[in-house]
Amino acid sequence: MDIFKNRNFMAMFLGRIITNIGDSLYMVAAVWLVYDLSGSTFYTGLAGFLSIIPRVIQFLSGPLIDKLPIKSILVYTQLIQALLLLIIPTAAYFNVLNVTLVLIITPILSTLNMFVYPAQIAALPKIVNEDQLTKGNSLFSIAYQGIDIVCNSVAGTLIVLIGATSLYTLDSMTFLIGAIIFSFIKLPKAKKEVQQTKKSISVSIKNYGADLREGVKIIGHSALSRLLFGIIVVNLVIGAIFAVLPAFSDRNGGPEMYGLLLMAGAIGGLIGAFSVTPLKLEKIPLGKLYAGAFLLAGLAWALSIFTPWLWLTIAVYGFAWIPGGATNVIIFTVIQKGVPKQLIGRVTSISIALSGIAAPLGGLLGGSLGVFTSSSVIIFFAGLAVVIVGVYWILDSTTRNLPSTEVIDESLFGFDEDKRIPQSPSITL
Template identity: 45%
Template sequence: MKLLLKNKNFLHLFLGRIVTNMGDSLYYVASMWLVYELGKSSFYTGLAGFLILLPKAMQFLSGPFVDRWSIKKTLVITQILQSVLILIIPISYLFGFLSIQLILIVMPIIAFIEEFAYPTQTKALPLILSKSELIEGNSLFSFAYQGVDLIFNALAGILVVAVGAISLYVVDSITFAMAAIFFSLLKVTQNTDQSSKEEKHRKLSIKAYLKNLTEGFSIVFNSLLWVFLVGSSIANFCIGMTMAILPSFSDTLGGVEMYGVLLTTLSAGSLIGALLGSLLGKYRVGILSIVCFTLGACCWTSAALVSSPILSTLFFGLAWIPIGAVNVLIAGVSQSVIPNRVLGRVNSVMYSLSVIVMPIGSLLGGYLATIVNSKIIFAFTGVGVLCIAIVWLVHPALRALPKAEEMSAKTFRLNFEEQNICS
């Protein structure tokens, strides 16, 4: 918490993230349930999940822009655009032309804009925090993200019943506008060396864009970073299936209130894990990750196998505690060992390649839920988390990863001089 008191830039970024996450939580729950209600089928929630996740899979395309654009302007403009676009839903309802097709058009557009906002927030952290503060900063960011979700996912389920999903879109628009105000207060110094300044002000030609894009892939696949993608890709495929069937699975447990409760326990588990992330930094990351992902997989599968709504909720929340802890550790480590001048494109490539199968999983999950009990699919998806533990276990370099503070670029076989990455 000291970071929030002594660093105004971090405070403004932190508050902006909190407010925009408030809107995201309300918007996601309202949208997915509205699609489920209008379509009366899990197929439509699977399709909605596919359309929302597809821009995330294409995030690598935003990397070169994120590395060149002004952090402050990017954050402010993305929030304003989302604030305006989200009003289309309540306006269309007011004038009587709201349809499931319109929702399925607006949702991916907003999701596409988000793929410029979140990498930019990640890129801003190493510029306003010291290397020693990054794990704590990421822990607070995850705390903000999951803490807000913890409250507003549950609140959204209640508000959908009390005031209706349409009213929540108006609230969402206001929250995005507030986030834009907080981000406008940021003072971020970037591209401090002369060559980087010249690069920033040059027009991003198609040739330069493709060069930057290629360099992002080159850094990932010429290092140990690509190994992370194997297990996480399988896991994310299963997570995509889970998010698609969650409204249907929740309906069997009690309705929209349970949908909010399950999302809340997911956030609660991730929140606790985020808080533990900075504390677990003193342990070897390789062994810790294997243990954490195994525990997460066991709890996830157990959530589907038990019949009690209370136990299902409990196990699902417990599954996300170890997962959240490891995610905070890895985020802090990557920000400390990868130069900021290429962090945007590298993070975008890593993120895109790890989630590229999520839209497919969502679409497949939504379809399978129309012919197979959603509980069976939910149980199967827990196996995806176990795949991460297996990859870390069988790969000697991952298994041997030391403590976070002992890692450097060489730990991940990153050699930026040999790869001639200069912009």
């Protein structure tokens, strides 16, 4: 592929792979370690809450990503995470490891990650041509899902063989390697950008509020806000499912089952990412695509608990993640095509923050309910809630009439030729 001849893209792509290895192993190790130390779904729900809560404030990273050097953001966040991860195995060595320490480190690591992925999305239009954006996003998503497949498939076995704390040491090494790879990225800069870099921090602080309000206004004025409402509910559901998944797995095979379920979800997401181009999903109207996709996802989640065989449970659960893998590729392409390059960072971070705002609450809710009822019941009603979201998108005319990704331009977000937000955007709510 021509895109792989781009050295900047290769560095970004390889760095993403290494970073995702660390993220995947860490998340499996963290959630299982919390469950192993506490034996309670409440604490796994709390761990999920703390790992996702930084998304609520992720919109705050947008203006900084648009102002600060992206390369520095990527390198230094990896180095800091490498150091923080070593705290867990060190505490275990001195026999002072407890649930509280794991819960304290979890949101710090997640906060650092809230800069990494929006920064990568913001950098992509700067290093590839516009006609390569969908391919680049698809490759990023495939890398993300592919690494999840590999890591989740072996994580359960690694926990049994070497223990969850040892995975933290391995994670630390991967983040260090990621920092080294990201250091080879050379983003193009105009003379004006070079001059502004020296004053970027002071300028960012001074204009922070205005930049933030502008990003929120962009999202609020677009017809995508209806989609966003439904995605908030979907993320609430996902948070609840992940909170009870360790308990569900523990009753159906232990850490190996947990790893297999996570692997199945990653395979589903990878299939979805691969399907975007072959199925020409860019040609399908955005609202109809989302409605149909998440109707299927909700049904699969709800039905997964009724299967008579564990292998079929794993397969149906994995199928539920196929729609999300496809729509993740699509939505980032929509933002990159519909928003001027200098604003992509804040719009991406705000959209991720708003879409993920319910996930921490979902984790707390699912974990708390798991104390009183079975994990299977929670997973069933979670899937049912996603079905209702799909029906809502079908019935809502604004969502149903959204254009396809193929024809989306900056008018969807309310920009005129001067790249300003008009008083009356071309598509409003």
